[in-house]
Amino acid sequence: ELKVEQNPLFLSMQEGKNYTIYCNYSTTSDRLYWYRQDPGKSLESLFVLLSNGAVKQEGRLMASLDTKARLSTLHITAAVHDLSATYFCAVEANFGNEKLTFGTGTRLTIIP
Amino acid sequence: DVKVTQSSRYLVKRTGEKVFLECVQDMDHENMFWYRQDPGLGLRLIYFSYDVKMKEKGDIPEGYSVSREKKERFSLILESASTNQTSMYLCASRPSGPSGGRSYNEQFFGPGTRLTVL
Numbered sequence: 001e002l003k004v005e006q007n008p009l010f011l012s013m014q015e016g017k018n019y020t021i022y023c024n025y026s027t028t029s030d031r032l033y034w035y036r037q038d039p040g041k042s043l044e045s046l047f048v049l050l051s052n053g054a055v056k057q058e059g060r061l062m063a064s065l066d067t068k069a070r071l072s073t074l075h076i077t078a079a080v081h082d083l084s085a086t087y088f089c090a091v092e093a094n095f096g097n098e099k100l101t102f103g104t105g106t107r108l109t110i111i112p
Numbered sequence: 113d114v115k116v117t118q119s120s121r122y123l124v125k126r127t128g129e130k131v132f133l134e135c136v137q138d139m140d141h142e143n144m145f146w147y148r149q150d151p152g153l154g155l156r157l158i159y160f161s162y163d164v165k166m167k168e169k170g171d172i173p174e175g176y177s178v179s180r181e182k183k184e185r186f187s188l189i190l191e192s193a194s195t196n197q198t199s200m201y202l203c204a205s206r207p208s209g210p211s212g213g214r215s216y217n218e219q220f221f222g223p224g225t226r227l228t229v230l
Contacts, residue, residue: 042202042224088155099157
């Protein structure tokens with residue numbers, strides 16, 4: 001059974017600081033997805049990482065994938081308030097079975 | 113743009129009632145999913161369907177059933193609602209295989225239904 005662990009669960013950080021969210025998973029996969037959820041809203045796709053060493057960046061967010069370590073990271077650079085949200089990673093265990101397994105989410109709060 | 117819609121944003125029901133949550137997608141996706149979201153537990157898959165009239169249990173199917181009579185519509189049914197089914201319910205759809213010129217198949221979510229069972 002595929003397990004996906006995210007940490008931390010909660011993260012409170014000051015504007016301007018850097019931090020990293022970690023996503024570990026338990027079985028071989030080379031497809032990993034990051035989603036963002038604003039309070040009271042649904043999930044929006046942020047990044048799709050499709051191979052070992054993949055790196056994607058959008059604004060102050062950068063995601064990377066190490067399939068050998070079964071680890072993905074979401075790095076936040078010089079945080080700003082509008083990045084406050086809950087971030088989820090999701091792993092596709094076997095391409096073609098169409099099922100994603102989600103992590104527990106990281107609730108990020110940026111403090112002015 | 114892909115659109116996944118859910119019939120209600122907020123719903124309040126009483127214990128023992130039969131509850132229907134409806135989800136409709138407009139992109140002809142083969143796969144549809146129902147999740148529940150609870151604080152600290154992330155998204156947990158209840159049921160999914162990869163074709164009309166086909167369904168498979170997810171990780172927490174107990175107390176739920178589903179129906180998919182048409183490709184665009186996937187319904188979640190709580191036969192006899194209980195207070196521990198108070199939660200946020202999210203529907204999602206996904207094509208089978210890469211689409212839109214991409215090498216992956218993206219999953220799209222509806223806005224969610226916040227169900228309270230009293």
